[in-house]
Amino acid sequence: MPVAAGDIVAMTTWNAGVLTHHIQPQPVRFGRVEDSAGIDVLWEDGTFTQTIPNDNLLDVIQDVTVANEDLIGKVVRFVMTGSRRPSPAYDAIVVAAYRRERGGGGVLTDDLVLVRLLSNNMWYEVLADSTTLPSVTRLDDR
């Protein structure tokens, strides 16, 4: 299903078929599609971008499962083992939970959470659950 009017979108983080959401020093900017024929997008800072030439430049932001929604507002830690063991400086708070679909094209990814590090306000989009890539786990009593 291509991008449709009313969809929430963000610049795609798909690169050659791979989700590369770590290329993200800036916080994610979301927008809403005003006209899907164009494609015209009103971004959350008020910028209105008209006639985006192809919907593969955008990811449609989808709702998440209830399980991941429960992570919102929680303090989490990156989950990795061995040499990938995370630093406490990466403890973060979950701001949002969602999934991305490239261009609305039916390509769904694992669920993502948008976190902000407690140590230096850095934004990050990570998998809510993964065995091979950075993901997060909730820290109790934080």
Place this chain on the structure above:
Amino acid sequence: MAITSYRHVSPHRISGEYSRGYQGQPPRFGVIYATPGLDPATVLWDDGRLITNVSQTMLDLVFAVDLGDPDSLPYWIGKVVEVAINPSATLQPSASFDATVVSIYYRRQNGLDPRIGPIGLCKLLNSDDYIETLTSNLTVLDNR
């Protein structure tokens, strides 16, 4: 590896070397729309702006390090690192340059050789500043 549609790009570094360069602003990334070989290109930047007529020589193709590489992104993400960008061994880096790793990637100007990297994009712990430097200049700090 030419710059083609839907690949990620960043403005070409206009000053400094990747071994030493210091940046107040984080790099801006975008996704490109172009027919292969078409130049200039159209770029949708991550802040939502759509910019046309960008010469590809002004852009770096940005691509991720192979996730199967043990020295790749999953190793670096979640680490605090010391950033040793001083050219002289007698000049030790300040602890103020300790940073968290945002991402690991390569750059190719206009999608052509040479391939620069792997580059570690770091954010300093004590200020709102970013630095891009070769991962060979980064040392993971244990217990941080």
